[in-house]
Amino acid sequence: MIETTGLTKRYGPKKAVDDLSFTVRPGRVTGFLGPNGAGKSTTMRIILGLDRPESGRALVNGRPYRDLKHPLRTVGALLDARWVHPQRSARAHLEWLAAANGIPRTRAAEVLDMVGLTEVAGKRAGGFSLGMSQRLGIATAILGDPGVLLFDEPVNGLDPEGVLWVRKFLHRLAGEGRTVLVSSHLLAEMALTAQDLVVIGKGRLIAQCATDEFISRAAENVVRVRTPRTDLLGAVLGGERTAYARDGDALLVSGMDSARLGELAFDNGIALHELSPQRGSLEEAFLRLTGDAVEYQAV
Template structure:
C-alpha cells in the first residue's frame, strides 16, 4: 500500500506538487498519468525518499522509505534506466544491488532470465540499447521480490513484444497481491494495463478512479443510427428534446447511450438498420480532463 497525504514540494516560486493525496492499493495495477511538468516524477521521488517533501507525507506499508530496513525487499523502483555504471556488466550491477540489501546473489540469474537478458549478462551496461537498459532496470526493481513496485515509463524504448511482455508481467504481479504504480505517456497501453488511475495536473489531483469510470465520466459518447425513416426519427428525437445531427444516411446523437435511442425508436415505430455507439477512449478522456493543466504546448503549425 502506498499512502500519499497532503504532499507538497516547493522549489522557490514553483509548487511542483501541491497538496496531493491519493492511495495505491495492492492487487491491482494503478496508472499514474499527467502532462509533462505535472509533478509525477517529483511525487515518485518523494515516495522513494529521494526528495524531501516541503509538507505532507508519503508512506509505503505505513513507513517512510528511509525507515525500511531492507528497501529492495519491500519496494522495487525504476525511475531512470540510465542510472547504471556503464562499465559494469548487467550481472555485476545486479550483484552489487543484491549485496547492498542482503539479497542472495542467486536471485541475479533468476531476474536476468525473467527479463530476457541472460545471454548478455556479462556485457557492459553502457553498450545496451534503450530497450535493453529498460529490461535491466526492471530486473533491478524485481531483484528483492518486492511487495510494491514503482515504475516510471517502464516500456520506454521497448519493441511491441517487449511492451506486451511488460503488460503481462505487471498484471501478473498485481494478481499476486502486490502494489503496482506505473507512470506512462502511452495512454493506449495504460488502457490495457491499468485497473485504476491517478491523474494529476500542475501538481494537483485531477482524478482518482477506475479506468472504466474515468472514461465514462470524462468522455463524450455518440450514438449513430441509420434508418429508412430519418425524418420520423428526427421528429421523435426533437419531441424528446434530444439534439442530433444528420450524417449521410443516418443521424448522430451526442451524449446519449444506444439503449436510450433504441428504445425511443422502438416506441416511435421506427425501423433501424444500424444502431451503434462510438466507444470513448482513455486518450479522449485524458485530453478532456487535463487540457487546462498542460504546461508545455506547441503553438505553431508545421507546414
C-alpha cells in the first residue's frame, strides 16, 4: 500500500505539491492523473525517496522508502525508460541490479521472457527503440518481485499490441494482490486500465475514487432516444424545458434520466424504439474537473 499525508514540495516560489494526501490500495490498478505540471512526477519521486518533501510524508507498506531493508524487493518503479547505460546489454543491466540487491541471477532471464525481450537480451540498450526500452523498464520494475509498483507513462512508444499487453500485465499484477500506481496522459487507455483514480491539479488532490464514479460524477446526464414520432417528443420535451439535440434519427436528451423520459413518452402515447443512457468518457470528465487546474494553456 502507498500512503501520502500532507505532502508539500516547493521549487523556488512554486508549489509543485501542495498538502497532498491519498492512498493507493493493493489489488487494484490505480491511475494517477493530472494536467502537465500538476505534480505527478514530483509525487512519485517523493514516494521513491528521490525527493524530500518540505512537509508531510509518503509511506510504502507503512514505512518511508529510505527505511526499507530491501527496496527493490518491496517497490518496483519505471520513471524513465531511457536511464539504462547505452553500452550495457539488457541481460547485463538486469543481472547487475539483481546482484546488487541479493536477487538470484536467474531472475533476469525470467523477467526478460515475461516482457518479450529474450531474443534481444544480449543487445545493447542504447540501440533499443522506445517501445523496447519501455519493456526493459518494466522488466527492471518487476525484477525483485515487489508487492508495490509505480509506472510513469508505461505505454509510450508501444504499438497497439504492446499497449494491450501492458494493460493485461498491469491487471495481472493487481490481481495477484499487488499495489499498482500508473501515471499516464493517455486517458482513453486509462479508462480501460485503471479501476481507481487519483486526480491532482496544481499539486492538490481533485478526486480519489473508482474510475466509473469519477466519470459519472463529472459527466452530463444524457439519454439517447429513438422514436417514429421525433417531432412530438421534441415538443413534449420543450414543454418540460428539457434540452435535447438531434443525432441522426435519434434525440440526445440532457438533464433527464431514462426512467423519467420513458414515463413522459408513455404518458403522451409516444412509442420508443431506443432508450439508452449515454456513458460519458474519462476524457470529458477529466477536462471538466481539471479545467481550473491547468498550469499551461494555449491561447
